Amino acid sequence: MSRKLFLDTDVILGYLIGRPTDQAAHAGALFEAARNGSVSLFVSDTVLVETAVVLWRTLGMERREVAHHLEALLEAPGVDTYDKEAFGRALDFFEEYPVDLADAVLSSYAIAEGAAIASLDPVLDRIPGVIREGRWPD
Amino acid sequence: MKTTKVTDAGQVQIPVSIRDELDFDPGGTVHVHVEDGRAVIRRIGDWESMAGTVDVPPGLANRSLQDLREAGKRLWAAEAVGARLFGPTPGQGGVR
Numbered sequence: 245m246s247r248k249l250f251l252d253t254d255v256i257l258g259y260l261i262g263r264p265t266d267q268a269a270h271a272g273a274l275f276e277a278a279r280n281g282s283v284s285l286f287v288s289d290t291v292l293v294e295t296a297v298v299l300w301r302t303l304g305m306e307r308r309e310v311a312h313h314l315e316a317l318l319e320a321p322g323v324d325t326y327d328k329e330a331f332g333r334a335l336d337f338f339e340e341y342p343v344d345l346a347d348a349v350l351s352s353y354a355i356a357e358g359a360a361i362a363s364l365d366p367v368l369d370r371i372p373g374v375i376r377e378g379r380w381p382d
Numbered sequence: 383m384k385t386t387k388v389t390d391a392g393q394v395q396i397p398v399s400i401r402d403e404l405d406f407d408p409g410g411t412v413h414v415h416v417e418d419g420r421a422v423i424r425r426i427g428d429w430e431s432m433a434g435t436v437d438v439p440p441g442l443a444n445r446s447l448q449d450l451r452e453a454g455k456r457l458w459a460a461e462a463v464g465a466r467l468f469g470p471t472p473g474q475g476g477v478r
Contacts, residue, residue: 253451254447254448254451257447257450257451258447259432259433259434260432260433260434260435260436261434261436261438261447262433262434262435262436263434263438264446264447267447268433268434271433272433275429275430275433279430294451294454294455297454297455297457297458298450298451298453298454299436300454301453301454301457301458301461302442302450302451302453302454302457303436303437303438303439303442303450304439305436312426312427313427313432313436315413315426315427316426316427316428316429316432317429319411319426319429320429320430323429332413336415344458
């Protein structure tokens with residue numbers, strides 16, 4: 245069984261940006277190790293969301309491109325996350341609706357559970373399937 | 383126009399000419415979604431080929447990865463708090 249490593253945001257960013265060159269090389273070697281099965285890489289929702297924030301907000305990447313990069317990461321050999329199907333749906337929401345990825349993940353998990361979201365943010369109402377409860381008690 | 387049948391299991395065969403045109407390789411993963419009443423199939427990008435492909439804007443070229451992370455979090459926090467208190471600012475949150 246291969247050793248499991250949790251990925252941090254800077255490894256993903258260094259790999260995609262290609263600099264600093266030494267860190268990018270380390271990141272590349274890590275993904276290569278995952279590809280050949282000597283390690284397994286786990287990427288948490290928080291790291292995926294932070295990566296999306298940097299790509300989208302700091303570097304100005306289009307939503308669609310952000311979603312496609314994270315989608316490719318999650319399909320890379322030896323890379324896993326908590327729930328690929330739910331996170332994939334969150335990426336679809338992020339690409340299509342005016343929500344940030346954190347809200348998209350929240351929405352996707354709530355839909356998967358068949359649960360409502362307790363939230364004061366009406367933007368969530370735009371995501372199909374989301375049931376939002378903004379007043380308590382009803 | 384190419385036509386193909388849907389099996390009981392929901393499988394469809396993508397014609398060879400289309401697989402070739404779109405670089406759909408055997409064993410590859412595709413993304414399927416509905417868009418305007420149509421099923422859209424898109425090849426998922428290859429992570430291996432994405433290394434070093436993301437550009438950093440000139441003004442941030444000398445920033446460390448940690449600086450980029452912090453900048454993203456500050457922008458995100460400011461927008462998220464601002465939007466909840468004062469409503470979205472022009473251009474914020476829209477699909478670009």
